[in-house]
Amino acid sequence: MTYVIHGATGAQGAPVAAALAAAGKSVTALTRDAAAVVPGARVVPTDLSSLDQLAAVYRGARGVFVHLPMAAEEDRRKFAANVVAAVRESRPDRVIVSTSGDDSGLRNPSGNALGALLTGLEESGVSSATVAPRLYMENLLLPPVLGTTRETGVLRYPLRPDFPVAWSSHLDVADVVAALFERTGITGVVTVGQDPAVTGTQLAEAFAGRLGRPVTYEAMEPAVFGKAIAPLFGEQAATGVAGFYAFLGTLPGLTVDDDRSARKLLGVTPRTPARWLAGLDL
Numbered sequence: 001m002t003y004v005i006h007g008a009t010g011a012q013g014a015p016v017a018a019a020l021a022a023a024g025k026s027v028t029a030l031t032r033d034a035a036a037v038v039p040g041a042r043v044v045p046t047d048l049s050s051l052d053q054l055a056a057v058y059r060g061a062r063g064v065f066v067h068l069p070m071a072a073e074e075d076r077r078k079f080a081a082n083v084v085a086a087v088r089e090s091r092p093d094r095v096i097v098s099t100s101g102d103d104s105g106l107r108n109p110s111g112n113a114l115g116a117l118l119t120g121l122e123e124s125g126v127s128s129a130t131v132a133p134r135l136y137m138e139n140l141l142l143p144p145v146l147g148t149t150r151e152t153g154v155l156r157y158p159l160r161p162d163f164p165v166a167w168s169s170h171l172d173v174a175d176v177v178a179a180l181f182e183r184t185g186i187t188g189v190v191t192v193g194q195d196p197a198v199t200g201t202q203l204a205e206a207f208a209g210r211l212g213r214p215v216t217y218e219a220m221e222p223a224v225f226g227k228a229i230a231p232l233f234g235e236q237a238a239t240g241v242a243g244f245y246a247f248l249g250t251l252p253g254l255t256v257d258d259d260r261s262a263r264k265l266l267g268v269t270p271r272t273p274a275r276w277l278a279g280l281d282l
Contacts, residue, residue: 001062002026002042003181004092007069009036011138012098015174016065017041023178028057048079054086061092063181067100068113070237076113084120094184095121095128096177101135102244106189127187129180131262133173134166134193134254137276140203144228146282149215155207156218158225158245161200164253166193172262172270179266186265191256194270195263206273210282222246 003020007013008029021027021040029038034045046053048069058064066083068076087095099106102114109115121128140146140157149155159165176192204217226242233241248254262268271279 001060001093002028004028004030004057004061004064005041006030006048006064006066008038008041008043009033011136011170012067012100012173013065014038015170016177019174019178020181026062028061030057048082049075051082051085054082055089058086058090058092061090063094063096064092065096065098065177066117067098068117070233072236073113077116080113080117080120083117084124087121087126088124091126093127094181095126096131096180097121097128098131098133098173098177101133103132106130106132127184129187130189131173131176131180132189132191133168134191134256135168137167137169137271137273140207141280142229142232144225149207150211150282153213153215154218155200155204155215156220157200157203158220158222158242159200159248160219161217163248164197164199164255166191166195166197166254166256167203167273168193168270169276171276172268175268176262176266179262179268183266189257189260190262190265191260192262192268192270193256194272195256195258195261197253197255198273203273206277209274210277210280222249 003025005013005017005027008017009031017027017029017038027041029041029043030046032045032047036043044057046057068079104112109119118130172192180186200217204215208215222242222245226238230238258264
């Protein structure tokens with residue numbers, strides 16, 4: 001029996017596929033590129049818009065890891081509906097969903113595609129769990145962020161310096177997903193992130209230690225950040241990201257629920273910023 005990994009060549013899926021393959025598991029890597037190579041995995045070109053393709057690849061699976069891609073909400077709703085329908089039809093043993101840092105589907109299950117996906121999976125009767133990271137440290141590697149940090153010694157990000165965030169890495173999420181595939185008795189939401197949470201000022205200190213030079217932190221306006229990343233993700237997606245960070249600015253912080261944390265439920269502790277940076281070639 002195999003583990004089916006959506007987006008297995010992307011930032012979220014690739015670490016999950018790698019973690020499972022390293023553990024000797026059979027991995028089926030889903031990607032739209034038939035020529036893609038995923039070490040230790042069988043590559044199956046699959047499109048989220050095709051219910052038939054999803055049902056075929058889910059059939060007999062030990063587990064499925066899925067996250068909704070950045071796309072128009074109408075498309076995301078269609079993708080979510082197809083995943084749920086394929087799960088209902090094919091009955092894989094277990095499904096793990098990542099919120100990708102967006103908890104709107106948890107706060108308002110009927111309000112968007114992610115909420116529809118989570119509700120549909122719960123109603124399907126198939127064992128499932130939801131991994132809920134807060135913000136990814138990989139966001140700090142975006143060229144407009146890392147480039148400025150290298151060039152000027154100033155880490156600029158659209159959060160105020162004292163805003164505490166339970167940061168995590170895609171690698172941390174992969175560790176949690178792999179553990180959840182084994183710990184089938186754990187269902188519901190599992191939060192992932194630093195506890196205690198980390199401020200922008202503390203992130204700058206971690207970068208200073210890794211780069212061997214002083215680094216300070218400076219908040220930037222969410223709209224400015226959106227314009228900076230638009231060439232990478234497109235105007236629509238960048239506008240959505242800017243709006244998300246503007247919303248975060250109204251909150252006291254972005255932390256994890258310790259009662260539902262990966263550390264407490266699974267014994268998986270996320271990498272600190274310093275440890276994460278130590279593993280990167282900057």
